[in-house]
Amino acid sequence: MAAAIPHGTDAVLERVLIIGTGLIGTSIALALRERGIEVLLADRDPEAARVAADMGAGVPAPATPDEPADLAVLAVPPPAVAAALLDAQKSGAAQVYTDVASVKGLPLAQAAELGCDLAVFAGGHPLGGRERSGPLAARPGLFLGRPWVLCPTAESTEAVVASAAALALACGANPVTMDAVEHDRAVALISHAPHVVASAMAARFTAGPERALALAGQGARDVTRIAGGDPRLWHGILAANAQPVADVIDAVARDLAAAAAGLRAAAGGVAAGGAEPGGVGAARDTLDLLARGAAGHGRIPGKHGGPATRHAVVPVLAADRPGELALIVQAAGVAGINIEDVLIEHSQGRSVGVVELAVAPESARRLIEELRARGWSVPVAPA
Amino acid sequence: MAAAIPHGTDAVLERVLIIGTGLIGTSIALALRERGIEVLLADRDPEAARVAADMGAGVPAPATPDEPADLAVLAVPPPAVAAALLDAQKSGAAQVYTDVASVKGLPLAQAAELGCDLAVFAGGHPLGGRERSGPLAARPGLFLGRPWVLCPTAESTEAVVASAAALALACGANPVTMDAVEHDRAVALISHAPHVVASAMAARFTAGPERALALAGQGARDVTRIAGGDPRLWHGILAANAQPVADVIDAVARDLAAAAAGLRAAAGGVAAGGAEPGGVGAARDTLDLLARGAAGHGRIPGKHGGPATRHAVVPVLAADRPGELALIVQAAGVAGINIEDVLIEHSQGRSVGVVELAVAPESARRLIEELRARGWSVPVAPA
Known part of the structure; x- marks a missing residue:
């Protein structure tokens, strides 16, 4: 054994x-x-x-x-x-x-x-x-x-x-x-600091009006998902890795303060510059932060643990009823196509939703044909 | 028409x-x-x-x-x-x-x-x-x-x-x-600020060592997903809603700086207190931030646009091959159970993964029995 x-x-x-x-x-x-x-x-x-x-x-x-x-x-x-x-x-x-x-x-x-x-x-x-x-x-x-x-x-x-x-x-x-120091710095970056950042964003939602929250969608949900974790458990983790976590979230806080100063300056409000608390980064443009963010996001490995894999995503309009998803993925299975991921977008009070099927790019065309042949609406451009 | x-x-x-x-x-x-x-x-x-x-x-x-x-x-x-x-x-x-x-x-x-x-x-x-x-x-x-x-x-x-x-x-x-002012404040809170926060977190990943990034999982991916958007397009959006966005991200930056100061103080480093830039919130405990984050996260409506719905999640061990997912969801369809969401966790270099099916809580028990009767391993506690 x-x-x-x-x-x-x-x-x-x-x-x-x-x-x-x-x-x-x-x-x-x-x-x-x-x-x-x-x-x-x-x-x-x-x-x-x-x-x-x-x-x-x-x-x-x-x-x-x-x-x-x-x-x-x-x-x-x-x-x-x-x-x-x-x-x-x-x-x-x-x-x-x-x-x-x-x-x-x-x-x-x-x-x-x-x-x-x-x-x-x-x-x-x-x-x-x-x-x-x-x-x-x-x-x-x-x-x-x-x-x-x-x-x-x-x-x-x-x-x-x-x-x-x-x-x-x-x-x-x-x-x-790894040695303990390398490990603790790594998890501060990829796990502990993201938890605090998600919490700090989600904390803003405690004060927002109901009508504002009602507009929130998948973006707000994703950014703050891990903030749903047990506060006591996470506090213990953060306290035990305090210095490396503090280093990362301090840097995030500085970038955010600089972006806020940059936005205010652009809006013709108070000027950004050397007077900014911390003195770091006020000159950095918000655009630069967004570009660095996109680059950093691209470095996260994909679900399979290797470099992020690009899947083709095939959307299907589907009735929101038992058995419909089965028929759709069955069609893929019959065609020998492996489904890597499924995203179901429901629609409020309606009987139709969008099912997105992630497949290997080389399988997408075949899947689209298979689904259309069976009568589903697959709203993508012809190849 | x-x-x-x-x-x-x-x-x-x-x-x-x-x-x-x-x-x-x-x-x-x-x-x-x-x-x-x-x-x-x-x-x-x-x-x-x-x-x-x-x-x-x-x-x-x-x-x-x-x-x-x-x-x-x-x-x-x-x-x-x-x-x-x-x-x-x-x-x-x-x-x-x-x-x-x-x-x-x-x-x-x-x-x-x-x-x-x-x-x-x-x-x-x-x-x-x-x-x-x-x-x-x-x-x-x-x-x-x-x-x-x-x-x-x-x-x-x-x-x-x-x-x-x-x-x-x-x-x-x-x-x-809504009027324009209410709208712009609402989207600053639930869309524009989360985008900047996700970017600021993801920007940290540009500097991290490869071995650290290799440890990243679904949490890091979710927090930063929207940072993958087009920087130029988003810069235009943020600049046009500068003041409301700056207000939110300033508050997030202050909470993060206070949490960092709190963590350093707890670790016996430099003391947190009145000397902190901005002078706000250094006394607030990290635990308090985590608790506020969990509360704020809970206010985001669910996919259906109403209050967040609690689904029961049924995990199934499944072979990573074409047709397997079809058989699983087919079993649910036959039992008349509507699947609300599907999450597929692949495993690197292995032939088995976990498929999580989200269903109405009252349907979970029946789904588990249905799947087990058909030979799948459903690793949850007996009722």
């Missing part, structure tokens, strides 16, 4: 202890169970461990372990990692230990301070998640194809690194090794 | 002139054609009008009009509206005029300054769009179920208001009346 792992050793994962059965811990447990690995579940809230067990994620761990597990996974928020590691090591819970917190530097420093045995610890961070939290939101495929950063230290034994990598592979993730 | 319209009059839309055949103008033209309304197409770039005509959006307008159209639609960027209106009125292009620019105050002021006949003009703004621009991205359903703001002035005749409303209804949109 053990997955093949790097480093030339064979890490045996036959029995894994999950400490913390929230979204991440339970998702890992479910993935391990799909591979037939024995999973023990522990949570400071016994009801959460019970729910995870009921979902088929494993069995509740006994109060005192019979024998150490092959690996213990600390699936607790960043501020709780060090204490959980100390507790687990004191009770001899496992042979080696890893965690899954989205911050790596501070928990490590705290663990060292508490006197944990860092030789048998290698931190990890699977890059997957969702706005919903708790075991009920868990799913075994949460980390499929996603990066899983491993942050071993110079002290970490080969055995713990191999076990942590085997865990990542067992969950279908791609292990990547 | 004329749609029913408010104001108790019957506006006849038999012949409409579209001036500007980009995304918005061509989408309107396609919607009108679907209702059998005659459409004349004009663009300062004859090739763009040609493409729109080839898409079935109408016929190129003659250089000098035979007789005035019932309505001319100025589908040009905000800074170009007033001049286009003057030109059209000089040539007697139509009996009444509307526009579709996303800013309403400045074009109106400019039109008054140029001496346009404002009695036969009523501004409009359909709240729909996409990142792609140009006639090829157009589709007749772009405004289905979306709000379409009408901004008549005290000068506007009943006839022009009725015609503009009839246009909105013919495109499947919901006409809403």
